[in-house]
Amino acid sequence: MTESQFLRHLAEFGADPTRWPPELRAGAETALATDPTLRAAQQREAAFDRRLTGAPPDIDDARLARLLARVGQAARATPQETLMVLLLGRMPRWTAAALCMALLTLGWQAGHRLTAPTNQPRGAEVALLSDDVTTLFDGDTR
C-alpha cells in the first residue's frame, strides 16, 4: 500500500485498521510499521474518531423501566400478524374474505363432482366386474 493510498483509506474508514475492509488490513499494518509519518497521521485521525464517537446518551434505569412496561402493555394489546395474513398479504379485509369464500365454494363444487353417483345401473357394474375376473384368472368361462 502506498502512502497516498494509506492516507486515503485513513480518511475514509478511520484510524483503526482492524475496522477497515479485510483486504486492506495487512497492507495498512505494513505501511504503519515502516513509516513514522503515517503513524502521526493515524494519531491525528484517531482524535477525529474520538470526536465522532462522542459520549453515549444518558439513559437512566427508571426511564428504561417505564419504557419496558409501556412496550409490554402495548404488545399485549396488539394482535400479531397471523399465518393467514402472511399468506394473503396486505389485501383489504373484504377482499381477503371474498377470496376465501370463492376458494371454499370452488373446493366444495370440485369435491361434489368427484363423489357424485353415476347414472349406470348397479347390476351392470357387478356383472362387468365378474366377467373380467374370470377372464383374468384362467381364461375359462365358468
Added chain:
Amino acid sequence: MTGTEDSDEALMARVAGGDAAAFDRLAARHLRRAVTLAQRLTGNPADADDIAQEAFLRVWRHAARWDGSRAAFTTWLHRIVVNLAIDRGRRPGWSPLDAADTIADSGPDALDRIAERQEADRLARALDALPDRQRAAVVLFHQDGLSQRQAADVLGVRESAFASLLARARVALKTALNAGREPS
C-alpha cells in the same frame, strides 16, 4: 446469542407463537441499545422512546416474518430503528436538539461539562446536516460500534456502498467540525 433456549432465536420463535413473556425477555435484553441508537439518530429523548417502543411493537406484530437464517435478530431490530428514525426525521416540525436544555451548574467541573456539551452539540448539528443514510452510517459504525459488514446489513446495502457512504460522511463531518460550521 445462539444455541440455547434463551437465545434471541429461541425467544423469537416463542414470540412468533404469541408468547408475551418471551417478548418481555427479548425487550429487556435489547431495549437500552435500541433507545441509544434511536437517540443518537434523532438527538431527541422523547422521539427515541417513541421509536424504540414502535420498533418493539413491530417485532411483536411481525415476529413470524423474521428469518434467522437471513439476518441476526439484532440486525433486524437495528434496521427497524434506523428506518423509523429516518421516517421521523422527515416529519415536519421535527427538531433534533432540545434548545431549552441548558446547563445550570456551578460545580468544580462545570466548565468541563459545558465544553463537553458544546462539543456534543457541534457534533449533533453536523450529523443532523448530513443526508439520512450518511448520518446512519456514522452512528452505526462509529457510535454503535458495528463492523462495516454489520452496518451494511442494517442499511440493506453492499459493503462497498456502505464504505462509500461512510467515507463521504467523514469528509463532510471533518470539514464541518474543523471549520465550526455544518456541512453543506
